[in-house]
Amino acid sequence: MPTGAEHPPQRATMNVPPAWTGVVRFLHITPRAFLPMESFDELTLVAGKGIEGDRYMIGRESGFYSHKPEEGRQITLFEIETLEALARDAKIQMLPEEHRRNVTVQGVPLNHLVGRQFWVGETLLEATRLSTPCRHIEEILGKAVFDPLINRSGLNCRILKGGVIRVGDAVHGA
Amino acid sequence: MASFAWATLSTGRDMPKAIKHLQAVVREIDEPLPGVKRLVLADQDGWRLPAFRPGAHIDLHLANGLVRTYSLCNEPADCRRYVIAVKREEAGRGGSRHIHDELRAGEVIGVSVPRSGLALSPTGMNIFVAGGIGVTPFVSAILAMEREGQSNYQLHWASMGEPSLIDMLAPAVKGGRVHLYNTLEVSPPDIRPIVDGSGPDAKAFCCGPAGMLDAFESAVAEWPESRKHVERFTAPKLVPTLNAQPYSVVLARSGREMEVRPEVGLLATLEAMDADISVSCAGGICGACRTRWIEGPPIHHDRVLSPQERAHEVIVCIAECAGPRLVLDL
Numbered sequence: 001m002p003t004g005a006e007h008p009p010q011r012a013t014m015n016v017p018p019a020w021t022g023v024v025r026f027l028h029i030t031p032r033a034f035l036p037m038e039s040f041d042e043l044t045l046v047a048g049k050g051i052e053g054d055r056y057m058i059g060r061e062s063g064f065y066s067h068k069p070e071e072g073r074q075i076t077l078f079e080i081e082t083l084e085a086l087a088r089d090a091k092i093q094m095l096p097e098e099h100r101r102n103v104t105v106q107g108v109p110l111n112h113l114v115g116r117q118f119w120v121g122e123t124l125l126e127a128t129r130l131s132t133p134c135r136h137i138e139e140i141l142g143k144a145v146f147d148p149l150i151n152r153s154g155l156n157c158r159i160l161k162g163g164v165i166r167v168g169d170a171v172h173g174a
Numbered sequence: 175m176a177s178f179a180w181a182t183l184s185t186g187r188d189m190p191k192a193i194k195h196l197q198a199v200v201r202e203i204d205e206p207l208p209g210v211k212r213l214v215l216a217d218q219d220g221w222r223l224p225a226f227r228p229g230a231h232i233d234l235h236l237a238n239g240l241v242r243t244y245s246l247c248n249e250p251a252d253c254r255r256y257v258i259a260v261k262r263e264e265a266g267r268g269g270s271r272h273i274h275d276e277l278r279a280g281e282v283i284g285v286s287v288p289r290s291g292l293a294l295s296p297t298g299m300n301i302f303v304a305g306g307i308g309v310t311p312f313v314s315a316i317l318a319m320e321r322e323g324q325s326n327y328q329l330h331w332a333s334m335g336e337p338s339l340i341d342m343l344a345p346a347v348k349g350g351r352v353h354l355y356n357t358l359e360v361s362p363p364d365i366r367p368i369v370d371g372s373g374p375d376a377k378a379f380c381c382g383p384a385g386m387l388d389a390f391e392s393a394v395a396e397w398p399e400s401r402k403h404v405e406r407f408t409a410p411k412l413v414p415t416l417n418a419q420p421y422s423v424v425l426a427r428s429g430r431e432m433e434v435r436p437e438v439g440l441l442a443t444l445e446a447m448d449a450d451i452s453v454s455c456a457g458g459i460c461g462a463c464r465t466r467w468i469e470g471p472p473i474h475h476d477r478v479l480s481p482q483e484r485a486h487e488v489i490v491c492i493a494e495c496a497g498p499r500l501v502l503d504l
Contacts, residue, residue, distance in 0.1 A: 030221070031219065031221060032193075032196075032197065032217070032221070033193040033196070034193075034195065034196045034224060034287055035196070035217060035221050035222065035223065035224070036221075036222045036223070036224060036225070036253075038221070038222065062193065063193070064192075064193055066193065067191055067192040067193070068452070132455060132459065132460050133455065133457075133459070134455040134456065134457065134460070135455055135456040135457045136456075139287055140224055140287055146455075146457050146459075150459065
């Protein structure tokens with residue numbers, strides 16, 4: 001099966017250097033649907049599978065959406081800037097463990113990365129699609145975050161090159 | 175290509191069922207009083223459980239298919255377990271009998287995310303009036319207040335004989351904030367004198383048998399709704415559109431038909447019919463449940479479809495119906 005690594009996205013072929021460099025601020029996983037996310041200093045990513053211990057690890061799915069298998073949902077990212085915007089614009093305090101994505105990044109334009117590859121520490125990811133907000137998060141949190149998260153609910157990715165990612169790792173284009 | 179991988183995932187095994195609730199292990203069962211069982215529920219690996227507010231409750235999805243709601247009665251800060259207390263009701267509908275007679279420590283049961291809770295007065299007096307096992311929502315509230323060093327509450331608790339969970343309220347009892355009424359010896363609490371003169375910031379809460387609830391509602395009849403709360407152990411209902419009327423939903427391909435009651439809604443009705451729909455956001459935005467409609471017209475609440483699309487499609491997770499029948503191409 002061809003992989004994205006063998007077929008770099010269009011930007012790479014244009015040889016345009018990325019105009020951004022971000023950083024990993026928080027890492028979270030949870031083993032099963034509905035359980036709270038827990039913070040870790042580092043996580044192990046398995047290429048083509050997911051995150052060790054997370055509910056969406058392919059082959060061991062136990063997440064809320066696991067009845068809808070999705071090869072491109074091995075790891076999810078979220079912008080810390082969205083949390084700041086929620087507090088500023090919607091007066092909603094949302095914590096990094098509450099958005100239920102795995103990696104909270106700073107300085108990374110996630111919405112621009114669909115179809116592109118990028119590095120998180122020593123691992124290589126490929127963005128498959130934007131995440132969408134869902135009522136499931138509101139149910140768990142008891143916070144009205146559905147509307148404010150429209151169009152800024154994070155990014156779904158597949159893992160092209162696995163490894164260990166850590167809080168503080170750099171994030172940059174491939 | 176992603177589509178190849180998707181096909182592999184989708185056809186290589188049976189499609190798993192949607193996970194609708196937590197799976198919890200029954201860690202302990204004890205019987206603090208004959209006829210009352212106390213259950214400690216936890217994640218199988220001891221992972222933190224979803225947080226809950228004082229007085230919150232959960233649904234238990236029991237092996238016999240019954241779903242029953244119980245108040246959490248441990249301290250909300252105690253985030254790795256849920257504690258409930260269940261009184262055996264011989265004349266009940268079977269939930270408590272199943273828990274008492276069939277459920278064993280070590281079994282796994284489905285548990286909903288906690289919901290609701292008591293909006294306590296931070297500075298005014300909080301008056302809890304309980305009858306028997308109805309004390310459970312107030313136990314977690316009292317434990318939370320004690321933890322915060324708050325003493326602005328009083329519990330008036332009637333029970334026939336020895337109260338059942340008194341061991342969980344030792345600091346409150348020692349502090350003189352628990353008033354017990356053994357109704358084998360004394361009358362149940364006279365609620366009106368208890369609530370009268372409690373101040374403009376006071377709140378009053380009641381959970382108990384019907385007679386007690388009636389007496390309570392009479393005593394606080396003049397109080398604003400925001401300052402009184404009656405706990406009836408019923409699941410929260412959907413809030414339908416004002417003056418919404420029941421209608422029938424029809425699955426055209428099979429001819430199956432079911433009434434959609436406003437308090438239940440279209441999505442839950444379709445799920446009850448085991449209709450072939452895919453639901454994701456349940457909020458009218460993702461479009462996963464996009465369905466063609468034949469007769470209606472639907473009342474659209476989604477943010478997915480264009481006006482042209484709405485002429486023949488509907489996002490069923492959030493829609494209603496303007497007519498007596500909604501016929502879907504399912």
